[in-house]
Amino acid sequence: MDIRSLLGKRVTERIKPSAITEMMILVKKHNAISLTAGEPSSDVYPADLLRESIEKALRDPGILSYYPLSTGITELREWIAEWMKEDELLPQGYGGENVIMTNGSQDGLNLVSEAFVEPGDTVLVENPTYPEALLAFGKEGANFASVPVDKDGPIVEEMEKVLSKGRVKMFYTIVNFQNPSGCVTCDERKRQILELARRYGFLIIEDDPYRYLRYEGNHEGSYIKMAQDEDMVIYLGSFSKIIAPGIRCGFMVVPSKIASQMGELVLATKLSLPAFLQRAVFELLSSLDMKAHLAHLRETYVARRNALDASLADNAVPQGMTYDLPMGGFFIWARVPWLKDCFDFAKYAVLEEHVGVVPGAAFFPDTSSADSSTLRLSFAKTPPEIAREAGLRLGRALEKYRAKCEY
Amino acid sequence: MDIRSLLGKRVTERIKPSAITEMMILVKKHNAISLTAGEPSSDVYPADLLRESIEKALRDPGILSYYPLSTGITELREWIAEWMKEDELLPQGYGGENVIMTNGSQDGLNLVSEAFVEPGDTVLVENPTYPEALLAFGKEGANFASVPVDKDGPIVEEMEKVLSKGRVKMFYTIVNFQNPSGCVTCDERKRQILELARRYGFLIIEDDPYRYLRYEGNHEGSYIKMAQDEDMVIYLGSFSKIIAPGIRCGFMVVPSKIASQMGELVLATKLSLPAFLQRAVFELLSSLDMKAHLAHLRETYVARRNALDASLADNAVPQGMTYDLPMGGFFIWARVPWLKDCFDFAKYAVLEEHVGVVPGAAFFPDTSSADSSTLRLSFAKTPPEIAREAGLRLGRALEKYRAKCEY
Numbered sequence: 001m002d003i004r005s006l007l008g009k010r011v012t013e014r015i016k017p018s019a020i021t022e023m024m025i026l027v028k029k030h031n032a033i034s035l036t037a038g039e040p041s042s043d044v045y046p047a048d049l050l051r052e053s054i055e056k057a058l059r060d061p062g063i064l065s066y067y068p069l070s071t072g073i074t075e076l077r078e079w080i081a082e083w084m085k086e087d088e089l090l091p092q093g094y095g096g097e098n099v100i101m102t103n104g105s106q107d108g109l110n111l112v113s114e115a116f117v118e119p120g121d122t123v124l125v126e127n128p129t130y131p132e133a134l135l136a137f138g139k140e141g142a143n144f145a146s147v148p149v150d151k152d153g154p155i156v157e158e159m160e161k162v163l164s165k166g167r168v169k170m171f172y173t174i175v176n177f178q179n180p181s182g183c184v185t186c187d188e189r190k191r192q193i194l195e196l197a198r199r200y201g202f203l204i205i206e207d208d209p210y211r212y213l214r215y216e217g218n219h220e221g222s223y224i225k226m227a228q229d230e231d232m233v234i235y236l237g238s239f240s241k242i243i244a245p246g247i248r249c250g251f252m253v254v255p256s257k258i259a260s261q262m263g264e265l266v267l268a269t270k271l272s273l274p275a276f277l278q279r280a281v282f283e284l285l286s287s288l289d290m291k292a293h294l295a296h297l298r299e300t301y302v303a304r305r306n307a308l309d310a311s312l313a314d315n316a317v318p319q320g321m322t323y324d325l326p327m328g329g330f331f332i333w334a335r336v337p338w339l340k341d342c343f344d345f346a347k348y349a350v351l352e353e354h355v356g357v358v359p360g361a362a363f364f365p366d367t368s369s370a371d372s373s374t375l376r377l378s379f380a381k382t383p384p385e386i387a388r389e390a391g392l393r394l395g396r397a398l399e400k401y402r403a404k405c406e407y
Numbered sequence: 408m409d410i411r412s413l414l415g416k417r418v419t420e421r422i423k424p425s426a427i428t429e430m431m432i433l434v435k436k437h438n439a440i441s442l443t444a445g446e447p448s449s450d451v452y453p454a455d456l457l458r459e460s461i462e463k464a465l466r467d468p469g470i471l472s473y474y475p476l477s478t479g480i481t482e483l484r485e486w487i488a489e490w491m492k493e494d495e496l497l498p499q500g501y502g503g504e505n506v507i508m509t510n511g512s513q514d515g516l517n518l519v520s521e522a523f524v525e526p527g528d529t530v531l532v533e534n535p536t537y538p539e540a541l542l543a544f545g546k547e548g549a550n551f552a553s554v555p556v557d558k559d560g561p562i563v564e565e566m567e568k569v570l571s572k573g574r575v576k577m578f579y580t581i582v583n584f585q586n587p588s589g590c591v592t593c594d595e596r597k598r599q600i601l602e603l604a605r606r607y608g609f610l611i612i613e614d615d616p617y618r619y620l621r622y623e624g625n626h627e628g629s630y631i632k633m634a635q636d637e638d639m640v641i642y643l644g645s646f647s648k649i650i651a652p653g654i655r656c657g658f659m660v661v662p663s664k665i666a667s668q669m670g671e672l673v674l675a676t677k678l679s680l681p682a683f684l685q686r687a688v689f690e691l692l693s694s695l696d697m698k699a700h701l702a703h704l705r706e707t708y709v710a711r712r713n714a715l716d717a718s719l720a721d722n723a724v725p726q727g728m729t730y731d732l733p734m735g736g737f738f739i740w741a742r743v744p745w746l747k748d749c750f751d752f753a754k755y756a757v758l759e760e761h762v763g764v765v766p767g768a769a770f771f772p773d774t775s776s777a778d779s780s781t782l783r784l785s786f787a788k789t790p791p792e793i794a795r796e797a798g799l800r801l802g803r804a805l806e807k808y809r810a811k812c813e814y
Contacts, residue, residue: 001637003638003639003665004664006523007668008522008523010521010672015672015674015675018674021674040472043468045471055458058454061449061450061452064454064653065653068432070428103677110676114415114546115418116414135674136676139672240473246470247471247683258414264422264424267422267425267539268422268539268542268543268545270514271513271539276654
């Protein structure tokens with residue numbers, strides 16, 4: 001018997017290695033400067049406060065028992081609901097009972113996929129989009145349709161064309177500082193898209209990990225608040241970008257009508273998540289001056305963005321690179337028109353110049369029409385002086401690679 | 408639009424509330440003595456050592472970044488492989504690379520289900536069995552066949568009858584102190600069942616959370632070691648019963664041939680689990696005197712088992728209860744022949760006598776033939792004096808309930 005012959009379609013056909021993870025591993029192996037992962041810099045993690053918070057949480061050893069609510073601890077769920085309400089992100093009538101804690105946003109994406117996607121269902125995504133979301137939806141047999149984005153979000157006319165062609169079950173969108181393009185969906189677009197959702201009867205999955213990392217301009221509202229009591233939106237949030245990704249603490253906000261069923265789904269997949277860790281996050285949030293912390297994060301990242309921008313202008317733009325500077329988030333979405341194979345170049349850049357980027361083609365839902373001249377550059381982990389060096393190396397890698405290709 | 412109309416079969420047809428969780432919540436609400444959950448007593452958790460271990464782990468804030476290996480941290484995976492090898496549970500050629508960390512065993516069950524089960528596949532389970540495993544397999548559309556157990560494990564002749572009737576994809580078995588029946592599959596049975604697996608080409612899922620809680624008799628071997636290089640077995644292990652369930656730290660051991668694909672499946676569902684917590688568990692295991700710790704656990708639980716047994720003998724056996732005393736684990740699997748509706752009785756016992764048990768009918772894969780005269784009594788959380796009181800209350804509840812039914 002070959003055990004592989006017993007594997008189902010999920011494993012044999014639908015999932016595949018993650019391009020981002022492969023680049024992270026390659027960069028680590030070669031000790032390269034990383035412009036790869038969309039993850040905060042470890043020097044801004046509140047590690048001491050987390051340690052103290054965990055200590056506090058563990059003073060009650062009962063918290064190490066099975067936690068009977070698969071949806072997570074009540075006090076953290078209520079804190080999140082309050083926090084979102086203060087920011088005018090939640091409709092009236094929503095509270096902690098609508099919040100379900102997740103093992104990072106990927107767990108939330110997967111739960112949404114498992115709850116809604118049946119094989120052959122069409123999921124509409126932005127083009128380009130976050131590839132790990134494609135993994136979660138694809139795992140359950142989703143087909144993908146896509147809508148291009150401009151700086152104000154998904155292009156509504158293009159969306160209507162797709163919708164008129166066939167049934168779409170849900171629309172997955174990263175609303176602020178989209179990964180990878182950096183675009184922000186403005187509220188006017190949200191209104192138009194909600195109107196389409198009403199007309200065509202699809203669900204909106206509003207993924208919002210970068211909201212609090214806005215360096216310029218004004219905050220936009222949320223789909224879930226705009227939809228009010230219409231139950232058309234599931235919101236995904238995360239503490240990965242504002243505390244630390246390694247605590248794996250994300251959440252989803254779901255309409256009351258499906259909250260208990262989503263909780264049963266969590267139970268079937270994992271019983272519950274570590275409650276003491278949720279208690280610790282609650283303790284941390286209760287003692288953290290969030291406004292000051294977020295201001296510190298923004299100050300840190302905008303300096304990194306600007307340093308990378310300046311270095312790219314000096315070193316990579318002369319090699320043909322173009323990009324729009326994002327107003328928030330972690331990513332510069334770059335094009336190098338002469339580049340024919342960004343996967344090959346990304347490997348070359350690590351091996352030859354010790355700088356890691358993520359090949360942009362990985363972000364296109366339709367691989368056959370992926371733009372192979374694109375690169376995603378994360379400035380999250382590179383302090384200004386390292387960002388400058390990264391831009392220098394990237395420029396050099398492009399120059400050498402171009403010469404090699406033309407040879 | 409009603410969002411519920413967009414939900415898929417998993418949520419609308421396949422999953423349902425957990426009877427164990429419902430009883431845990433009811434017991435908590437009424438502040439009753441709990442013979443419900445199969446969870447260790449919080450006074451035996453090594454909470455101080457865990458706190459110190461977490462502190463050590465967090466000295467490297469880098470551990471709070473995204474962890475690039477979805478399978479878990481290398482040092483803990485290698486520790487587990489070594490530990491299993493010392494106990495002669497692992498085949499030659501297996502090592503840390505075969506171990507995948509999970510959010511408790513339920514996550515492992517779910518990953519196995521997602522990897523192997525296609526809608527309509529038959530999963531063979533023990534009768535009775537652990538109902539949350541049925542949730543995980545059922546969620547992916549499994550049909551169930553079942554094999555009765557006696558004190559030495561699944562009855563091979565009955566198993567052959569089932570196998571001759573139609574294709575079975577996998578056999579799910581809890582090998583030591585089975586939940587709920589308490590049976591232990593002896594090695595001779597394992598050999599016979601492995602032979603059936605070869606002949607009929609099915610996979611064996613060896614779930615083994617209670618191995619180290621043996622109070623009498625000698626340890627048995629493992630299916631996965633007996634199968635050697637035949638790749639017919641996936642082993643599920645857990646630190647829930649020997650450290651604490653709330654750390655949500657379990658693991659699965661898979662053949663090398665499918666290890667990277669299982670890692671990709673983990674990535675699609677959750678990227679990775681909290682690496683700092685795995686580092687802390689590794690630190691804890693490295694500084695814990697495991698032999699002494701396990702001896703302490705066994706001493707604690709055998710006293711509880713004996714106290715509950717003595718009290719049941721005095722108070723519940725006179726009401727018609729019968730059971731075999733288990734040689735390990737957490738559960739007394741009891742029958743009360745005159746009992747017609749164990750769900751109703753379980754609620755009654757909490758409300759009237761403040762003692763919680765789990766209705767045994769929840770443990771039968773085929774609800775239509777479930778034995779409604781059964782109860783699962785966990786002695787894990789009740790120190791001897793409380794166990795005595797629990798038996799007293801249970802006896803009183805049976806007496807009153809019987810009178811009420813006969814009235």
